[in-house]
Amino acid sequence: xxxxxxxxxxxxxxxxxxxxxxxxxxxxxxxxxxxxxxxxxxxxxxxxxxxxxxxxxxxxxxxxxxxxxxxxxxxxxxxxxxxxxxxxxxxxxxxxxxxxxxxxxxxxxxxxxxx
Amino acid sequence: xxxxxxxxxxxxxxxxxxxxxxxxxxxxxxxxxxxxxxxxxxxxxxxxxxxxxxxxxxxxxxxxxxxxxxxxxxxxxxxxxxxxxxxxxxxxxxxxxxxxxxxxxxxxxxxxxxxxxxxxxxxxxxxxxxxxxxxxxxxxxxxxxxxxxxxxxxxxxxxxxxxxxxxxxxxxxxxxxxxxxxxxxxxxxxxxxxxxxxxxxxxxxxxxxxxxxxxxxxxxxxxxxxxxxxxxxxxxxxxxxxxxxxxxxxxxxxxxxxxxxxxxxxxxxxxxxxxxxxxxxxxxxxxxxxxxxxxxxxxxxxxxxxxxxxxxxxx
Numbered sequence: 001x002x003x004x005x006x007x008x009x010x011x012x013x014x015x016x017x018x019x020x021x022x023x024x025x026x027x028x029x030x031x032x033x034x035x036x037x038x039x040x041x042x043x044x045x046x047x048x049x050x051x052x053x054x055x056x057x058x059x060x061x062x063x064x065x066x067x068x069x070x071x072x073x074x075x076x077x078x079x080x081x082x083x084x085x086x087x088x089x090x091x092x093x094x095x096x097x098x099x100x101x102x103x104x105x106x107x108x109x110x111x112x113x114x115x
Numbered sequence: 116x117x118x119x120x121x122x123x124x125x126x127x128x129x130x131x132x133x134x135x136x137x138x139x140x141x142x143x144x145x146x147x148x149x150x151x152x153x154x155x156x157x158x159x160x161x162x163x164x165x166x167x168x169x170x171x172x173x174x175x176x177x178x179x180x181x182x183x184x185x186x187x188x189x190x191x192x193x194x195x196x197x198x199x200x201x202x203x204x205x206x207x208x209x210x211x212x213x214x215x216x217x218x219x220x221x222x223x224x225x226x227x228x229x230x231x232x233x234x235x236x237x238x239x240x241x242x243x244x245x246x247x248x249x250x251x252x253x254x255x256x257x258x259x260x261x262x263x264x265x266x267x268x269x270x271x272x273x274x275x276x277x278x279x280x281x282x283x284x285x286x287x288x289x290x291x292x293x294x295x296x297x298x299x300x301x302x303x304x305x306x307x308x309x310x311x312x313x314x315x316x317x318x319x320x321x322x323x324x325x326x327x328x329x330x331x332x333x334x335x336x337x338x339x340x341x342x343x344x345x346x347x348x349x350x351x352x353x354x355x356x357x358x359x360x361x362x363x364x365x366x367x368x369x370x371x372x373x374x375x376x377x378x379x380x381x382x383x384x385x386x387x388x389x390x391x392x393x394x395x396x397x398x399x400x401x402x403x404x405x406x407x408x409x410x411x412x413x414x415x416x417x418x419x420x421x422x423x424x425x426x427x428x429x430x
Contacts, residue, residue, distance in 0.1 A: 014191070055284035077150065089195060091149075091167035099150050099166065102196065 009108050011087065016049040017108055018088050018101065019068070021079045045073035047098050049090075073098040085109060119225040119289070121350050123312045125201060126187045126293065127219035130208055133180035137164050137171045140183050143207050144169070145199035146192075158182075167192040187219070205305040218301035220315050221293045223277065228346045229290040231259050231276045237325050237341065238263070244335045245323045247271070263323050269300040272323045292347065294318060303427050309420070316352040317424025352420070366415065369408070 011017070025041040032038050048070055053063040071090070073079075074097050082088055082103050091100040132140060141147055141164065149166045156163040159179060160172035168189035172182040185193055193204075208215060235252050237243060238261045249265040258279025264271025271294075278289035294315060296304050307314040326338035340348075373381070385393050 054282065055287075056282035057285055074150070074152070091192060091196075093152055093167075094154065094165060099152065100196075 009087070009106065011052055014089055015087050015104065016051045016090055018047060018049055018079070018082055018084060018086050020048045020084050021073075021076075022046045022048070023076050045076050045078065047071045047073050047078060047090075047101065049088075071098050072096070083107065119223070121223060121225055121228075123220065123222050123315050123351055125190050125218070125311075126221040127217055127295070128185045128190060128215070129183070129217040130213050130215045131180050131182045132211065132213045133178070135181060135211070135213075137173045137181055140171055140181055143199075143211075144183070144193060144204065145197035149196060167196075169193065182216075201311075209302075209305065214298075215301040215305065216298060218296045218304055219293055220296070220304070220311065221291050222315060222347065222351050224290040224292070224347065224350070225288060226350075227288045228350060229274070229292070229343055231261075231274065231290055233343065234261055234274055234325065235259050242328060242341070243323060243325045244338070245272075246321070264295075269297045270318070270322055271295045272319065292319070294322075307424060307427050309423070310352075313352045313420060314424065316348045317420045319351075320348065320421040321425045 023043065023045045025043050027039055028042045029037050030040050048068070050066045050068050053065055053067045056063075072095075074093055078098050078101050082101050085107050087104045087106040087108060088101045089104060090098050091102070093099045135143070138147075141151065146166065146169070151164040151166045151171075154163050154165050155161075156172045156174065157170075158172070159175045160182060161174040163173070164171040168186045169192055170182075170184045170189075172184070175182075193199075194201075197204075199207075235254075238250055238252050243263070245263050247264040247268060247270075249263070249268070251262045253260045253262075258276030260273060260275040262271060262273045273291075273293040273295065275291055275293075276289070277283075277291040278287040281289070283289060296318075304314060304318065307317065309317065324336070325341040325344040326335060327341055329338045332338060381393075384396075388396065
């Protein structure tokens with residue numbers, strides 16, 4: 001078995017690789033108690049992940065390899081216990097925002113892969 | 116992706132408590148470490164704590180108590196994050212005398228035992244026996260679904276093409292057989308003194324069997340089960356299930372032969388050697404095992420499993 005093969009990790013269902021995260025504030029318009037429009041700063045939290053693409057195929061769709069995504073998070077507590085390149089299980093709230101990222105204890109590195 | 120195994124899993128759990136707070140119920144779920152969110156309740160409850168498809172509804176009318184609901188994904192969350200096992204949870208629910216309102220148990224066939232097209236056809240041809248008169252087959256863009264039992268009944272079986280629903284890779288075989296139990300049926304299922312696979316088989320055997328028509332017998336429940344239904348039940352439960360069409364050998368005939376034909380000889384040996392030595396001699400006998408008798412024992416185990424589930428569930 002080559003060194004590359006020995007390092008390959010197959011992601012299981014509901015597993016993602018975290019590549020990084022970001023947080024910041026964006027300007028947004030809201031109505032105050034009196035119905036006046038006001039500009040407020042709203043925090044946002046984003047997690048960057050990669051995962052296998054869907055294997056679904058149809059006459060007008062096909063995909064292969066991995067996909068990179070930016071996922072919304074409920075707070076920056078999501079990444080307090082994880083490190084970039086860790087394999088994690090993600091749990092979502094009803095707005096499809098990540099509410100918990102639980103590390104599997106496995107870290108991966110990206111290597112050139114031919115599909 | 117990984118290769119999937121045939122499994123039996125819990126796929127929905129809903130229960131209520133009139134004596135616990137939402138926090139106490141989250142503790143009982145073993146999920147206090149999760150970031151629960153406050154959100155709007157439903158079905159008469161004003162508030163709800165929510166985490167990854169698990170909802171704890173509260174602040175309803177005084178007599179409503181607190182309602183905990185785990186959807187299929189919620190069940191997976193419980194399995195991956197809880198400090199408790201399903202056995203722990205069900206035992207706690209039972210000892211606290213809480214009310215289970217819904218429990219779904221599902222079998223996933225990934226190996227090709229079940230053919231959804233065949234099941235749809237057999238359902239339409241009425242080649243099955245069930246305790247329910249209600250049946251439906253649905254063909255949609257998400258594949259075929261068979262449902263035996265009305266949506267309001269306390270037991271219903273749903274069989275569908277999970278691979279088509281999930282838009283899996285062409286050639287993926289994934290058929291789900293789902294047992295949906297409500298109220299007392301759900302509560303009784305958790306108390307069945309057997310493994311979840313055995314309990315699933317026992318209830319399915321009592322509730323739904325796909326059968327091969329037999330013109331010589333008017334009682335459809337005596338018709339032999341189809342090979343695929345037997346194969347599924349054999350996969351689900353550790354015991355093997357026997358239905359050999361046409362083999363007219365039963366316990367009565369076996370007993371008749373042993374008692375009437377060999378009874379005098381057996382009686383003599385019992386008096387000479389005693390029961391324990393006689394048992395040992397039988398156990399260590401040099402003759403080759405006869406599949407006819409092996410199947411008879413399997414049939415007996417299958418009948419016992421079915422009867423046990425029937426008794427507990429009052430079917």
